Ligand SMILES: NC(=O)c1ccc[n+]([C@@H]2O[C@H](COP(=O)([O-])OP(=O)(O)OC[C@H]3O[C@@H](n4cnc5c(N)ncnc54)[C@H](O)[C@@H]3O)[C@@H](O)[C@H]2O)c1
C-alpha cells in the first residue's frame with residue numbers, strides 16, 4: 001500500500017527526510033496552490049502537510065476523498081478547520097515543541113529591536129543618514145515585562161527577560177501562585193499585568209476569548225509610553241486600536257511578527273516610526289523548521305503504520321505509557337460495540353460503558369471511542385473512525401456515559417457496555433484473557449464465554465429437551481455448518497440463550513425458519 005502525501009507549504013527537506021526514507025509514502029510538494037487548485041489536488045491524497053499559509057478550510061476537507069491526517073509543521077492550527085476535520089474523521093497533528101525556542105528568541109529580538117530602535121536606525125543609515133539623535137532607546141533592566149499567556153513560548157520569554165534583569169508579571173489561566181513563585185515571576189489578572197507593565201508581550205493562541213484581548217479599553221489602562229510585542233497571532237491585538245494608541249502617543253513602540261491578515265494587505269501600521277515588524281518569522285530558523293517537520297513526518301508515519309500519533313489536536317493525546325496499557329483493549333472495545341449493534345434492535349439512544357479492574361486506573365477515552373466506532377460502523381461504514389466516533393454519536397443524539405469500578409467480578413479487567421434504545425437495554429461485557437485474546441463473558445444477565453469473532457448466531461429460547469438438536473438439524477438442512485455451540489440458561493426449564501458460531505453468514509431465510517420453532521423466541525445474526 002502506498003500513501004500519497006501532499007506538502008503544500010515549504011517544509012524543511014531535512015525535516016521530511018524520515019518520510020522520504022520510510023517505505024510506502026509517495027511525497028508530492030506543491031506550494032502556493034490557490035484554494036481552487038488545492039481543492040482539486042487534495043482528492044488524490046491521504047495526508048496533507050502544511051505550515052500557517054495553507055488555509056485548510058471546510059471546503060477543502062469536504063473535497064478530500066481519502067484524507068486521513070493533516071500535519072501542521074508548527075504550533076498554531078487556526079488555519080485548519082478543526083471542526084470539519086473532526087466531523088470527517090481526519091486527524092490533525094501539530095508540532096507543539098519544535099519551534100518554541102525560535103519563537104522565544106524572536107520575541108526577545110523584537111523586544112530589543114523595538115526598545116533600541118535598531119531597524120529604524122539601520123533604515124536611516126542605509127539611506128546614508130548618520131542620525132544619532134532620533135534613535136534614542138530605553139533600557140530593559142529594572143523595567144517590567146507583562147507576559148500574557150505563560151505557555152511554552154511565554155515561559156521561555158519570561159526566563160530570558162529575567163536574564164535581562166527585567167521584572168516579569170504574567171497572566172495565564174493555568175498559572176498558580178506556586179508555579180509563579182517557582183519561576184520568579186509575579187502574577188495577576190490581565191488587568192493587573194497591563195497596568196503594571198512597561199513592555200507587554202502576548203503568547204496565547206488566537207481564540208474567541210483572546211481575539212482583540214488588547215483593545216482600545218486595554219490601551220487606556222496601560223502606562224503611558226508602554227511598548228507592545230505580538231509574536232503569537234495577529235488579532236490578539238486590535239490593530240486599529242493599536243494604530244490609534246500609537247498616534248495618540250499612549251504607545252511608544254510596537255513589535256509585530258504577526259498580523260490580522262496574512263499575507264499583510266493593510267500596511268498602515270508600518271508607516272508609523274514606532275513600529276518594527278517581521279513577516280511572521282518567529283519559527284523561521286533552520287533548527288525549528290527541521291524539528292517541526294521531523295515531528296509531523298514521524299506522526300504521519302506512525303499514524304499509517306501503527307494507527308497512533310503523538311501530537312493530535314482533535315483527539316486528546318494520551319501519554320505513551322498509558323497508550324501501551326490501553327491499546328491491547330482497542331479491539332475488544334470495538335468488538336463489543338459491533339456485537340451490541342447487531343444484538344440491539346433499534347437505534348441506540350444511550351450508551352453506558354463501565355471499565356473495571358485494572359482499567360479503572362487508566363485514561364479510557366480512546367477505548368470509548370473504539371467502542372462507539374464498533375457500534376456506529378455497521379450503519380456508517382468507514383465514515384466513522386476514532387477521531388469522529390464520539391462526535392458522530394453525539395450528533396446522532398446518543399448519550400454516552402463512562403464509569404469506572406476497581407472491582408471486576410473475578411476478572412482482572414472488564415469492559416461492560418450497555419446500549420439502550422426504545423426497545424430496551426442490551427448488555428455485553430468483555431475481557432482480555434491473558435494470552436488468549438478477547439472473550440465476551442456476559443450477555444444481558446447470562447454469564448457466557450464467547451470468542452467475539454466470525455459469524456455468530458444468538459438465540460433466545462426456552463430450555464426444553466430437544467431444542468438444541470432441532471436447531472442443529474434445521475441449520476444443517478440449510479447447509480450451515482456449526483463450528484461451536486454454547487447454551488446458557490437462567491434455570492432448568494426457564495429462559496435460555498444459545499450462541500452458535502457458524503462458518504458463513506447465515507441466510508435470513510434460515511434464521512426465519514429457526515424462529516418458527518415453538519421453543520425459540522428470537523434469533524439474531526451477529527457478524528463480527
Ligand atoms: N510567530 C511565530 O512564528 C510563532 C511561532 C510559534 C508559535 N506561535 C504562536 O505563539 C502562541 C503561543 O504558542 P505556545 O507554543 O507557547 O502555546 P502554548 O499552548 O504552550 O501556550 C499558550 C498559553 O496561552 C494561555 N492562554 C489561553 N487563553 C488565554 C487567555 N485568555 N489569557 C492568557 N493566557 C491564555 C494558555 O493557558 C497557554 O498556557 C500561539 O498562538 C502560537 O500559534 C507563533
Ligand SMILES: O=C(O)[C@H](O)COP(=O)(O)O
Nearest residue numbers: 051052053074075076283
Ligand atoms: O504557530 C506557529 O507554529 C507559528 O506561527 C509558525 O508558523 P509558520 O510555520 O507558518 O512559520
